[in-house]
Amino acid sequence: MEKIIAHLEKSGRLLVASHVKPDGDALGSLIAAGLCLETMNKQVTFFNESPIPAVYRFLPGVDRITAILEPDNLCGYDTALILDCSDLDRVGEQASSYISQIPVVINVDHHITNTEFGDLQYIDIRACAASQIVYHMIKKMGVSISQDIATSIYTGIFTDTGSFRFSNTNKAAFEICEEMVELGVDPYNVARHVYGPYSLARIKLLNLALDTIEISANGKLSMMTLTRDMLNETGTRQEDVDGLINYARRIEDVKVAVLIQEAICWRSGRQQESKKKKHNYHVSLRSDGSVDVASIAAVYGGGGHLTAAGFNFDSSITDLKDGMLTLANKI
Numbered sequence: 001m002e003k004i005i006a007h008l009e010k011s012g013r014l015l016v017a018s019h020v021k022p023d024g025d026a027l028g029s030l031i032a033a034g035l036c037l038e039t040m041n042k043q044v045t046f047f048n049e050s051p052i053p054a055v056y057r058f059l060p061g062v063d064r065i066t067a068i069l070e071p072d073n074l075c076g077y078d079t080a081l082i083l084d085c086s087d088l089d090r091v092g093e094q095a096s097s098y099i100s101q102i103p104v105v106i107n108v109d110h111h112i113t114n115t116e117f118g119d120l121q122y123i124d125i126r127a128c129a130a131s132q133i134v135y136h137m138i139k140k141m142g143v144s145i146s147q148d149i150a151t152s153i154y155t156g157i158f159t160d161t162g163s164f165r166f167s168n169t170n171k172a173a174f175e176i177c178e179e180m181v182e183l184g185v186d187p188y189n190v191a192r193h194v195y196g197p198y199s200l201a202r203i204k205l206l207n208l209a210l211d212t213i214e215i216s217a218n219g220k221l222s223m224m225t226l227t228r229d230m231l232n233e234t235g236t237r238q239e240d241v242d243g244l245i246n247y248a249r250r251i252e253d254v255k256v257a258v259l260i261q262e263a264i265c266w267r268s269g270r271q272q273e274s275k276k277k278k279h280n281y282h283v284s285l286r287s288d289g290s291v292d293v294a295s296i297a298a299v300y301g302g303g304g305h306l307t308a309a310g311f312n313f314d315s316s317i318t319d320l321k322d323g324m325l326t327l328a329n330k331i
């Protein structure tokens with residue numbers, strides 16, 4: 001961490017970024033680090049490629065986050081600080097190719113599948129959240145934690161530990177959050193946003209999703225499937241899918257839950273006139289702790305944590321479902 005801090009202290013213009021489809025930790029660590037660097041008089045761009053889910057729009061400084069990178073401006077950055085990403089592509093495919101041109105790329109993360117990309121790395125898989133690491137970094141840099149930074153750190157830890165319920169909940173989670181509350185964070189205010197009301201569309205999607213649940217022959221794996229039609233029919237946004245997998249995960253005897261979500265990408269070859277429609281799926285995996293789903297996701301080119309992981313895959317739905325169901329034989 002000392003090398004990273006020494007570099008940050010001498011840097012001038014930074015791009016701070018976190019993973020696509022951001023959660024509370026991706027946004028919390030991004031905002032906390034960005035605001036801290038601004039306090040140090042650095043020029044900072046806050047970047048996340050995806051829309052900000054409504055539940056996180058209460059975060060201070062969230063409006064600072066841009067989804068657009070101007071390639072012409074990239075030459076101005078001396079440093080990219082990448083947070084909560086197990087590989088550089090997690091910032092988004094296009095963004096990752098821009099970012100890899102920035103002279104120094106710093107990788108700060110807590111995923112077990114981190115590829116150690118970048119020029120400087122700080123990876124702590126025992127950290128409950130990337131926000132925990134950012135907290136330690138800010139402390140070491142001697143920057144005082146404003147209420148806005150505190151709210152971001154608190155939200156990152158609160159959400160990545162599933163409100164202090166998941167197996168990554170550690171002593172530091174409580175200690176840091178206690179300190180953040182002393183610095184002015186209102187836990188009720190964070191909770192009421194994070195657990196805000198559901199859209200009617202989400203409830204309708206839940207209804208369709210529950211009907212798709214399939215259980216492997218040995219009862220140890222559950223699978224939920226969301227098609228593009230279901231998302232269109234109910235008018236849901238991507239963020240309405242968050243958490244649906246928990247219904248599949250909490251079924252008695254289930255050790256691994258799978259959520260398959262269909263996306264359709266339009267891929268056009270540079271020389272081709274016609275576009276080729278290809279089925280791409282995002283697969284989310286959750287386990288009860290007895291199965292390492294990060295290594296399963298890694299086989300498919302994804303990653304994550306022991307109990308929560310994911311990957312993107314081009315396939316036919318039948319092959320993908322068959323592949324996932326055969327995982328049950330090894331549990």
Ligand code: 5GP
Pocket residue numbers: 019086087090113283284285301302303304305308309310311312
């Ligand atoms: P989710 O299933 O909620 O999308 O993600 C669960 C966990 O898996 C998160 O820690 C997330 O960072 C990781 N994850 C999800 N999708 C991918 C992916 O496509 N690639 C990698 N490397 N990690 C992923």
Ligand code: MN
Pocket residue numbers: 025026084110129130160
């Ligand atoms: Mn995280």
